[in-house]
Amino acid sequence: MAQLRNKQVILKDYVSGFPKESDMNIVDSTITLKLPQGSNDVLLKNLYLSCDPFMRNLMNKPQGPPNPLSYTPQSVIAGFGVSKVLESGDPNYKECDLVWGFSKWEEYSLVPSTQILFKIEHTDVPLSYYTGILGMPGLTAYAGFFELGSPKKGENVFVSAASGAVGQLVGQFAKLTGCYVVGSAGSKDKVNLLKNKFGFDGGFNYKEEPDLNAALKRHFPEGIDIYFENVGGKTLDAVLPNMRVHGRIPACGMISQYNLTQPEGVTNLAHVVYKRIRMEGFNTADFYHLYPKFLDFILPHIREGKIVYVEDIVEGLENGPAALIGLYGGRNVGKQVVVVAHE
Ligand SMILES: NC(=O)c1ccc[n+]([C@@H]2O[C@H](COP(=O)([O-])OP(=O)(O)OC[C@H]3O[C@@H](n4cnc5c(N)ncnc54)[C@H](OP(=O)(O)O)[C@@H]3O)[C@@H](O)[C@H]2O)c1
Secondary structure (H helix, E strand, C coil): CCEEEEEEEEECCCCCCCHHHHEEEEEEEEECCCCCCCCCCCEEEEEEECCCCCHHHCCCCCCCCCCCCCEEEEEECCCEEEEEEHHHHHCCCCCCEEEEEECCCEEEECCHEEEHEEEEECCCCCCHHHCCCCHHHHHHHHHHHHHHCCCCCEEEEEEECCCCHHHHHHHHHHCCCCEEEEEEEEEEEHHHHHHHHCCCEEEEEEEEEECCHHHHHHCCCCCCCEEEEEEHHHHHHHHHHHEEEEEEEEECCCCCCCCCCCCCCCCCCCCHHCCCCCEEEECHHHHHHHHHHHHHHHHHHHHHHCCCCCCEEECCCHHHHHHHHHHHCCCCCCCCCCEHHHC
């Protein structure tokens, strides 16, 4: 049986502090493109891989209860991706099916079928969208904003990391709901995108604001009803006193903390009590049951151009490590995708 080259991204060792490109290696392995006899697994050709902030947390040396997704040194890293089925031992999948789910950072993967989350049924939209707007980040924005945020027309919404994979959608969902929405992002160009492409009412570059509290007061003189939390740290601390009574904070992520060996403290937490704020963390995996409903909602908006999506696409698995670590310095503009192969 012919063996094929299988390029892979390997984590060299556990990471402490900010990750570097050199924490990962590109290696050439080999694979036989044939399912082992009697196997229930699925053989995939990976097409698009998704760079997601949580992948940094999987590089940590495990402490406390084991996370089954954690990376092991000298092994291939894994994450969300879009793949084509080459062969399947699970009758739910067949050759040429397009799927998205959890795959490995390599050209071909043999995975248990439970790692495939959804079959891709709609291909009139870019396939790469299933790493972003039609994949995990899209469902994150939808569940976080609508289920946890409970938005009402006319409310004031603030979004951090607002031009990213999740944030750009939260802002657009807020506008569709009739809210006033302002986002923070890390460059002038990103702030322009918020206002000119995604329809935010305002935005600011948090890196150039000497006083985040003053920036929030300028944009929200009457306070914030919903803060969609993507970054944590100083931004969260500045937001808390600017929340309105009965405000909601869907706590989606805290990327500013992921690379710190000593997490930053939050000093304004008492406002959760004073303002009767509901702050709730969530994991998108708890909302996969909403995916069909989410697709029914979002696909017509995409097709009618009422929701737009910006992707930052790099070609080639060998450029994956740089793209992934770029998330932690804000190098990506929009959803960061790595193309492994075109269908
Ligand atoms: N709960 C869940 O299930 C779930 C699912 C998906 C994502 N998330 C979380 O949602 C957040 C956004 O994810 P995403 O996929 O949409 O990523 P993203 O926004 O596409 O990329 C990450 C962005 O974070 C910003 N950033 C990096 N370091 C920062 C820092 N120290 N302070 C402030 N901003 C920083 C950068 O944008 P700037 O240039 O604007 O700084 C960067 O572009 C992350 O916290 C992620 O962990 C959670």
